């Protein structure tokens with residue numbers, strides 16, 4: 001189940017083709033995304049938990065680009081009939097490509113895939129490598145959401161993290177330019193708590209960032225993402241930022257002068273808060289997520305990208321390393337899964353977020369009796385009071401603030417279920 005094995009490219013492409021042909025109770029619930037990964041940044045920030053490495057030789061991205069475009073072309077054929085709900089260029093730093101290469105990547109990928117009417121196409125941009133030319137390319141190829149990664153504006157914190165400061169004037173100009181070019185949503189990303197950040201400096205970061213004219217600001221919680229500095233580093237001064245609730249209070253206060261508030265939509269998320277005036281443009285139906293409470297089919301492209309095909313497979317492109325010399329520069333590793341495991345995951349992901357799961361929603365996707373399925377498979381959590389039932393939903397009595405802890409918990413629970421007698425599965429109606 002959780003062991004990562006090599007998966008031949010043909011097998012992966014075959015699964016995407018099969019996914020399109022197959023029918024299950026209510027396929028329309030599955031949201032589809034294309035995710036394009038750039039595995040490089042100009043330098044590696046100490047707090048970064050993403051798959052990226054510093055680009056040692058500027059401009060040396062030709063092999064990366066060739067491999068990515070080959071992969072996109074091959075995948076496009078396998079997913080020809082799918083309309084995706086989102087296209088997301090992330091990383092790493094997509095804007096690390098020079099203008100010509102950036103345009104080639106965005107245009108080639110965009111022309112390979114069909115997008116649905118509700119789709120949002122996002123490109124992450126680093127304020128230090130984004131340029132008007134790259135914004136024009138993005139807009140010309142249908143990008144309607146740009147996300148500028150600022151993270152913090154506190155010099156001391158940036159120094160500890162080894163990250164270059166974003167130039168505020170230049171960032172504000174990029175926001176104005178992007179809006180002028182017709183980008184629907186310009187977002188900026190902030191991150192907390194970081195070592196060296198105090199309540200005062202965090203408040204100042206939020207306040208200064210509020211003056212940049214963006215549509216939304218997304219605050220990611222470093223602790224909730226499971227990556228922590230040592231307690232020593234976090235307590236480097238007496239006024240170190242406290243827990244998520246306190247951070248949320250300061251964030252709200254820092255936004256006051258700009259008139260922005262935290263959106264209702266984001267109160268359902270565990271790892272971030274979104275504030276601004278465009279919640280309808282990036283919400284639960286079209287927000288890119290690799291692991292979601294709702295079914296997703298994510299087609300990842302590029303070295304180190306991950307893909308998550310509902311009911312079939314989870315895999316990662318581990319790149320050229322270990323690939324045969326005559327290969328096309330990618331090697332997939334992953335594990336196969338089935339609809340039964342997706343049903344388990346749906347329950348577990350609702351537990352992660354401490355959110356109730358309506359019986360009717362579960363049943364319309366899987367065709368199983370929700371209460372019967374949960375009773376047959378999660379008895380140990382019901383006995384401990386972590387799961388209960390109302391008349392219409394499964395109620396979840398825990399919530400995970402730490403992604404790594406949740407991953408370990410979920411792995412253990414699934415191992416217990418998979419090693420138990422098959423009658424659990426039969427009772428669920430899964431076979």
Ligand code: SF4
Pocket residue numbers: 040041042043044045047048049050052091092093126149163
């Ligand atoms: S720029 Fe972003 S992706 Fe790159 S190392 Fe820093 S935090 Fe990570």
